[in-house]
Amino acid sequence: MANELAPLSDPGLPKHVHRKADSDPVAEKRAEQQVAILFALSGLGTILFIYSYIFIKTDLFVFLPILGETNAHQLGLGMGLTIALLGIGFGAVHWAKTLMSDTEVIAERHEFRSSDEDRADFVDTVKERAAEAGLGRRSLIKRTLALSVGLVGLSPLLLLRDLGPLPKDDLSKTSWRTGTRLVTDPGDRPIKASDLEVGAVAQVLPELRPGQERTLEDIGKDAVLLIRLRPEEFQLDAERKSWTHEGIIAFSKICSHMGCAVALYEQQTKHLLCPCHQSTFDVTRAAKVIFGPAARPLPQLAITVDANGYLIAQQPFTESVGPSYWERSS
């Protein structure tokens, strides 16, 4: 074996070198004092903690170098606790290092493997006990037991069924209907094309029907971004062009990658960027993905105006908004 090539012999543990405090009573005394000072310091830390808790106002701010404007109450509590804990910690370690014995001790290890005799005994015992229970013979009992235990295991799984409803068509539907007004978020005011200047961006939601309340689940699917460009800046096919109104184009704000809000609009480049994973969409080309991990453009909402000049949806979204899922068809 290669390990027999170890060339040199083990010289054994090096000779123990005594510390100063082992032989010099003055050094020993000094070390003792140092430990005591550290423990006493810890006590002072606790006093600072108590003082800060009771007497420093919670809204008192002080200016400190490096930290800047700092809440004095929070800082007093924190530093008090720090000193209290570090005092004990450093004291104990210093005590161990200077005053407790630093002679290394050798303990023997033993192999974990049981002796052959014990192993044989073990196997015999298991066989004997198993035979006593008739495990080898009573296969009918074994099989029915396995079956019933397996079935019992299903019960907790079944109980989890009511954790939530089935998705049904929830992931493919939003609140947008033909003729739904676009309203500002926040504010819930209907908007006219003239409210948006060229270059402007606005977040809109579908107008609530009477008695309807808006939930976060709704916002998670309905949020739409309006962007107004000059009409000639678009490079859209005829259908998509007809979904815009006077240069105003509407996209789902929920990223087609992982559902974050696509909230960063670069006015110069006319790119929409998702801050989560930096998928970048080109507004002029129907939110085509030009960079990043998203695989699909943001769904475009067809808009127009109603008789009063307010922006409305021409039709619901023609595809699911948000991240992909197994049942999504395109």
Added chain:
Amino acid sequence: MTARERVAGTVANYVDERTGAAKWMKKNLTKVFPDHWSFMLGEIALYSFVILLLSGTFLTFWFDPSMKEVVYNGSYMPLKNVEMSAAYASTLHISFDVRGGLLMRQIHHWAALIFMAAIVVHLLRVFFTGAFRKPREFNWLLGIGLLTLGIVEGFLGYSLPDDLLSGTGIRIAQAIIQALPVVGSYLSFFAFGGAFPGEAFIPRIYTVHILLLPGIFLALITVHLMLVWYQKHTQYPGPGRTEKNVVGYPLMPVYMAKAGGFFFIVFGVTAFLGAVASINPIWLYGPYTPGQISAGSQPDWYMGWLDGLVRMAPPLETHAFGHTISWNILIPGLIIPGILFTGMALYPFIESWITGDKREHHLLDRPRNVPNRTALGAMSLTFMIVALINGGNDIIATHFSLTINQIMWFTRFGLIILPPLAFVITKRICLSLQRADRELVLHGRETGRLVMLPHGEFVEVHEPLSAEKKWTLTQHEQLPAIALEQQDSRGVINPKGFRAKLQARFSAANAEVVAKPTAEEVKQLESDHH
């Protein structure tokens, strides 16, 4: 007998007559623990866990895990009268209206970061020194389990406040669930009690975060430590240290004082960070709503590599037969992490298969003496770091005036090119260090003293190493590669032909070392000198 001894005696007698603890205690109070700074990394993880339990319990007294809409009416003015979830409002309450609440929140969050960092560095120590080898494979697996749970626990924890940043994190987690083929949308609807975000999620992850996972943690950590105790700690090689002994300090009093003191130091440092370094200032983010987001959205660091992988994924989706498979989510979010963690868990068994070494090991390896393992570690670490860099690409871009595109393309290529490069370089460095060790043992240390010999030649004086040092540098084994047996003695072709070939291949690569000096070489040189 003093009065104090009498009291102690009475108590000890009472306990021992009922438990028989004296025998066990007698043996274990003198239990030997080897001393090395790198053995404290696991301790840091353990102590941060205790800090997490303490500070977390405190936070539960005020935290309201509910997504019910409330109107904030606390002392933080900028959010006054804003509608938000009760979870977010109660987190603001803890931060501004409970004395010491903000400190505890910050200690809790810092302790979580330190917990994860300590686990990772501890894992690296165990990996690079080969401490996972027989008989410690179980503890390696437990450790991988703890690391994985730690990532989940941390993520759930910072998701609880229901602020804009954490809600965005949950949204991404939901998208990963939803992307699972066949069952995705069902699982998502079950987990969230309906459409995202719903009102069920925060109370549910609260139960998981404060009860279920901490319970599992406690159980796993207990077994982890019991195994360390029972198997006795590994030790670094050196004079007097063998596979059969353990050299160090006894539990009582030295190790108790050091470990106990170290707990307070870790707690103190965490408290200091909580006092001066603001972390997760949720009041700046505002309440979560799916329609908003803040720029520079970042997960905590231990999730960063995962986010980095997701960010660099190519935009691939399959649409067929009316179904969609999102490779851009599944590959970086599940498949690559699955491969990495499975490979990590299996590594001890793979290595033992390659080396054919089935013996117990209690002496640690010096990383340079196992070049392939060290190189593999460096390779994996490089992969993680490249992914982590991309996880912060938006922050890096703004800080160093780079574009996101530059960083993304750098990391996309870097992820493939840099890890193998790290492997090759690390392996070369290891072999060079072995060569340097060999030189040191044979020719001693360069002293920098030049001497002119009588005939005018200049030589540098080399000082021989001490016997202890020489032993430390040469005690390791250099196992030969496993010989390939294609046929047995009767000429029958080995039925495990391919596996045997593979094993021999790996084994040969693994056995590539700089031969350490033999006893003859050392003796030869010594006699030359005298």
